[in-house]
């Protein structure tokens with residue numbers, strides 16, 4: 200392998216002979232991993248049963264280097280990748296367990312699994328309806344356009360991941376729910392759409408995880424964005440969890456040097472290549488290879504932003520966030536978002552009250568220097584936009600949440616402060632009530648109008664299909680992955 204020359208010569212040493220090969224494990228193959236034997240029978244059973252509903256995939260690096268097996272099942276990365284029995288209500292678990300382990304009735308299993316999945320709000324509001332752009336009344340497959348300046352693109356070959364997160368809101372992408380899946384096989388429609396939308400400055404390539412693609416395939420999606428007709432595209436973002444689950448992608452995979460050259464090509468074309476790195480826990484940035492990946496990415500002139508959701512059982516400790524951000528900053532990354540866990544999948548298992556989320560964010564924020572305080576949160580990627588909890592205040596004797604939009608379907612809503620009655624149990628925007636005795640939040644009166652006109656106000660009308668499982672809740676968060 201030819202060494203890639205970066206700003207960090209110590210990072211240029213990669214040899215194919217010693218490079219680890221990516222090896223995924225799924226429900227069908229996990230028994231071949233040596234760590235499987237270390238699991239108690241009831242934990243093995245939960246993995247086998249629940250993974251019928253929630254997709255399960257991990258890899259050798261996660262098993263060997265990220266999970267502390269002396270701390271299973273409480274280890275955060277174990278909970279991040281292995282299904283746990285409490286992710287389903289007890290009755291559902293027993294029903295499914297009976298079918299999977301005893302009756303072995305495939306048709307009955309498939310029926311029950313489908314029912315459970317549909318209960319889990321597989322596409323939180325708007326993703327399949329309000330955000331899909333249409334041309335000549337036909338939806339553009341694999342595109343979402345919610346905010347005026349940003350288009351999301353889902354390449355079909357990037358709709359899987361190096362490992363799956365148990366909380367993932369993109370899980371329908373992985374389980375063959377085709378009617379709930381969005382992806383694009385090539386960029387022709389994306390490029391035509393962008394050519395007619397000069398207001399769009401950012402393209403977010405997302406998944407799944409686009410970095411699952413080899414460099415040649417990734418280049419086929421990225422290079423068309425560098426042409427002269429798309430000079431208005433300033434930022435090409437790639438949402439990815441690979442920096443945590445498979446940092447070898449940037450360091451020792453056989454085309455990792457080619458990948459670095461692709462990043463440099465984008466930068467040389469005058470664009471900002473922004474890797475939106477999804478990190479959940481400080482342990483994901485402790486290994487030498489994970490740190491080397493960050494250095495190699497930023498060594499190309501690309502930027503790496505760190506973001507991830509706050510999840511019960513996984514990253515409730517503010518010290519973990521503070522360590523993650525400070526390590527990232529030391530390596531050249533930029534802390535960006537702490538998200539509130541979304542209302543999809545086994546949400547009861549992972550959700551934290553907004554009040555608690557705010558306390559954790561505050562505690563972590565107070566532990567770091569100004570350079571890490573580029574981070575924003577806790578932020579809900581909700582139906583009307585990204586709403587951040589700024590604080591808890593008392594006004595005229597009423598305890599309130601102070602909130603604002605960081606992003607919104609209507610750009611005029613952004614950074615307008617607004618207030619909700621304090622509720623210690625609320626876990627999402629739609630649980631909150633307006634303050635000062637009002638019936639509606641300021642944006643609710645306008646929402647119908649905004650959804651008719653779409654993100655740019657003059658974008659081709661957005662699909663008007665009825666909302667599916669709509670709890671007026673979340674929408675696309677830049678990436679998850």
Ligand code: SF4
Pocket residue numbers: 359360361362363364367368369370406407408439440477678679680
């Ligand atoms: S959160 Fe991201 S990395 Fe994790 S499974 Fe979902 S899309 Fe993949």
